[in-house]
Amino acid sequence: MEDVAERAGVSRALVSLVMRDSPKVSEKSREAVLKAAGQIGYRPNLMARSLASQRTMTIGLVLNDLHNPFFAELADGVHNAAVDAGYRVVINSGFGTAEGESGAAATFLEYRVDGLIMAGPVLSDSQIENIGDETRLVLIAREIPMRTADMVTNDDAVGAQLAIDHLVSLGHTEIAHVDGGVGAGAAGRRAGYVQAMKAHGLDRSVRIVPGDFTESSGAAAIDRLIGHDSPPSAIFVANDLSATGALHRLEQLGLSLPEDISLVGYDNTALAALGHIALTTVNQPRELMGGLAVKMLTDRIESGGEAGTHEVIAPTLVVRSTTGPAR
Amino acid sequence: MEDVAERAGVSRALVSLVMRDSPKVSEKSREAVLKAAGQIGYRPNLMARSLASQRTMTIGLVLNDLHNPFFAELADGVHNAAVDAGYRVVINSGFGTAEGESGAAATFLEYRVDGLIMAGPVLSDSQIENIGDETRLVLIAREIPMRTADMVTNDDAVGAQLAIDHLVSLGHTEIAHVDGGVGAGAAGRRAGYVQAMKAHGLDRSVRIVPGDFTESSGAAAIDRLIGHDSPPSAIFVANDLSATGALHRLEQLGLSLPEDISLVGYDNTALAALGHIALTTVNQPRELMGGLAVKMLTDRIESGGEAGTHEVIAPTLVVRSTTGPAR
DNA sequence: CTACTTTGTTGGAGCGCTCCAAACAGTTGT
DNA sequence: ACAACTGTTTGGAGCGCTCCAACAAAGTAG
Numbered sequence: 053m054e055d056v057a058e059r060a061g062v063s064r065a066l067v068s069l070v071m072r073d074s075p076k077v078s079e080k081s082r083e084a085v086l087k088a089a090g091q092i093g094y095r096p097n098l099m100a101r102s103l104a105s106q107r108t109m110t111i112g113l114v115l116n117d118l119h120n121p122f123f124a125e126l127a128d129g130v131h132n133a134a135v136d137a138g139y140r141v142v143i144n145s146g147f148g149t150a151e152g153e154s155g156a157a158a159t160f161l162e163y164r165v166d167g168l169i170m171a172g173p174v175l176s177d178s179q180i181e182n183i184g185d186e187t188r189l190v191l192i193a194r195e196i197p198m199r200t201a202d203m204v205t206n207d208d209a210v211g212a213q214l215a216i217d218h219l220v221s222l223g224h225t226e227i228a229h230v231d232g233g234v235g236a237g238a239a240g241r242r243a244g245y246v247q248a249m250k251a252h253g254l255d256r257s258v259r260i261v262p263g264d265f266t267e268s269s270g271a272a273a274i275d276r277l278i279g280h281d282s283p284p285s286a287i288f289v290a291n292d293l294s295a296t297g298a299l300h301r302l303e304q305l306g307l308s309l310p311e312d313i314s315l316v317g318y319d320n321t322a323l324a325a326l327g328h329i330a331l332t333t334v335n336q337p338r339e340l341m342g343g344l345a346v347k348m349l350t351d352r353i354e355s356g357g358e359a360g361t362h363e364v365i366a367p368t369l370v371v372r373s374t375t376g377p378a379r
Numbered sequence: 380m381e382d383v384a385e386r387a388g389v390s391r392a393l394v395s396l397v398m399r400d401s402p403k404v405s406e407k408s409r410e411a412v413l414k415a416a417g418q419i420g421y422r423p424n425l426m427a428r429s430l431a432s433q434r435t436m437t438i439g440l441v442l443n444d445l446h447n448p449f450f451a452e453l454a455d456g457v458h459n460a461a462v463d464a465g466y467r468v469v470i471n472s473g474f475g476t477a478e479g480e481s482g483a484a485a486t487f488l489e490y491r492v493d494g495l496i497m498a499g500p501v502l503s504d505s506q507i508e509n510i511g512d513e514t515r516l517v518l519i520a521r522e523i524p525m526r527t528a529d530m531v532t533n534d535d536a537v538g539a540q541l542a543i544d545h546l547v548s549l550g551h552t553e554i555a556h557v558d559g560g561v562g563a564g565a566a567g568r569r570a571g572y573v574q575a576m577k578a579h580g581l582d583r584s585v586r587i588v589p590g591d592f593t594e595s596s597g598a599a600a601i602d603r604l605i606g607h608d609s610p611p612s613a614i615f616v617a618n619d620l621s622a623t624g625a626l627h628r629l630e631q632l633g634l635s636l637p638e639d640i641s642l643v644g645y646d647n648t649a650l651a652a653l654g655h656i657a658l659t660t661v662n663q664p665r666e667l668m669g670g671l672a673v674k675m676l677t678d679r680i681e682s683g684g685e686a687g688t689h690e691v692i693a694p695t696l697v698v699r700s701t702t703g704p705a706r
Numbered sequence: 707c708t709a710c711t712t713t714g715t716t717g718g719a720g721c722g723c724t725c726c727a728a729a730c731a732g733t734t735g736t
Numbered sequence: 737a738c739a740a741c742t743g744t745t746t747g748g749a750g751c752g753c754t755c756c757a758a759c760a761a762a763g764t765a766g
Binding site for chain 3: 380381391392395396398399423424425426427428429430431432433
């Protein structure tokens with residue numbers, strides 16, 4: 053910076069003003085500085101800048117797991133909204149483990165990011181609370197009882213209801229549910245399923261099989277369900293990956309979809325959209341959720357408000373080829 | 380830090396030594412400092428630390444696109460190796476565009492990361508060269524003619540050869556190739572295909588259909604290939620996603636795999652491993668490639684060596700259910 | 707012509723750390 | 737008792753920037 057100033061024949065402070073394109077710089081000096089900077093390939097040092105200004109203009113994003121396409125799409129929404137608001141985003145993966153996640157969060161805390169977004173964190177409520185005490189925190193797809201963070205989630209119960217309503221409208225009455233265990237959102241989806249079944253007077257047909265969001269648990273659930281005295285005519289699985297496992301197992305058993313049985317997933321990941329899978333599923337508006345998280349965060353950064361807001365987004369149903377009329 | 384020092388009854392410099400766990404600190408003062416730090420919740424400021432030490436101990440990782448599971452798995456390898464070497468990794472996505480990618484790289488350059496890894500960059504050779512001039516750079520799955528970066532790639536030609544050898548050993552002779560266009564590695568895979576066909580004396584059966592790594596291009600390629608006078612008995616597709624599109628179209632046409640036709644993909648992404656897809660494919664040892672990239676980088680950081688090394692990794696074949704004996 | 711604004715520009719303090727030379731406190735050897 | 741160590745500890749300079757009060761120059765009003 054010193055060199056740029058000298059070369060442009062101005063003071064260091066002036067160079068600083070130009071780099072932050074302040075309006076109070078004459079056209080003449082701006083050009084001189086820009087030219088000098090270009091000549092020697094000057095690039096401002098973000099470390100020094102942040103240290104001095106106490107602002108980093110960056111948002112940290114901790115993703116539960118890079119392998120899950122759900123989070124990748126969330127990242128798009130976060131990135132776009134952040135860039136529009138003048139922030140940069142830096143990502144870290146928690147690699148699905150608590151240690152990975154707290155390491156990722158610690159890095160961002162040490163970098164003193166202006167705000168942190170955690171998507172689908174697996175950390176305990178109290179660990180998350182501690183992070184929220186150290187920085188502005190927004191949670192996506194995870195709720196905690198404390199008011200130390202903002203939250204944006206989709207309404208899992210409504211999503212489950214959408215799925216059941218769709219199946220019922222196709223004439224299905226024997227609808228089973230493959231559970232997501234302790235996974236994020238699983239409880240809400242399960243509750244929504246039960247509630248929707250009751251609303252349709254199908255209390256007696258409620259049947260829940262355990263699962264854990266994995267492909268293999270989806271396949272295992274099918275084995276429990278089919279060959280039974282009265283196999284269901286439709287199955288609502290707690291997420292897309294698990295539904296894929298179920299789909300495969302069903303076909304292995306010689307059943308064809310949607311003729312013999314209907315299947316609905318949850319999340320609308322890229323997987324569900326593959327032609328070869330074409331899964332009817334519940335869509336969480338990820339782009340929107342990511343954008344909203346950024347908005348909550350930047351509002352808080354800029355106005356210094358309190359945490360504790362909780363936005364609940366309504367999911368939508370995406371009908372593809374795995375659902376059809378009941379026989 | 381000041382407060383920690385005061386509370387522990389030592390100097391600031393000593394606190395600094397403890398935080399970096401220097402060996403030249405007595406057990407007594409170490410404990411006192413740690414205790415004081417814990418009490419007031421002190422967390423070193425990475426900005427200040429980096430500014431003073433001119434080291435960030437972080438590696439920037441720019442991924443071509445988060446949606447592609449190939450890159451997610453690469454990130455695992457990079458992360459694990461980096462952590463072992465005492466570095467932290469921060470990720471940024473290029474979102475598949477040149478602007479996104481150069482923005483991501485610029486962020487890391489301004490953060491003065493100790494080194495940068497770019498996976499499958501879409502930027503031009505000269506743009507990459509410029510980045511290499513500003514920091515230590517390692518490229519994964521991308522080669523450039525300049526010696527401003529280290530590179531680690533898989534041997535696409537060998538991978539293609541593995542696929543063709545496998546098909547030939549199953550008795551196939553009419554083997555077509557669906558191309559990856561300008562995508563990373565596509566040229567090498569195409570060349571390897573042609574070469575392997577020649578090596579088996581199948582020069583006259585070489586048939587290449589254009590594609591671009593997308594699902595739809597895979598489906599379109601099938602339409603060109605099937606219904607032809609002499610349809611192939613096996614198809615080698617340039618990547619897994621495209622192969623999925625081909626797989627779906629083949630089944631739509633009433634062909635079953637591997638009885639009627641065999642299909643091989645490339646990359647061995649999580650997609651290929653799905654039970655419902657079970658694609659025979661060429662595996663790039665991502666974990667290893669990521670780890671190697673980190674090793675090259677840290678070696679260069681620590682010994683100050685020159686760039687320009689190029690490691691080529693041998694791919695392997697993963698046989699699943701889409702390939703079988705020729706009729 | 708003086709007083710007052712407005713517009714640009716500047717030196718210097720300070721952000722929270724690391725690093726270095728120097729100081730200090732105990733040994734140990736002679 | 738003194739020099740020569742070894743192992744710890746410390747004050748202060750400096751990393752590259754931003755921010756602020758102060759200032760210079762030029763315009764405006766009375």
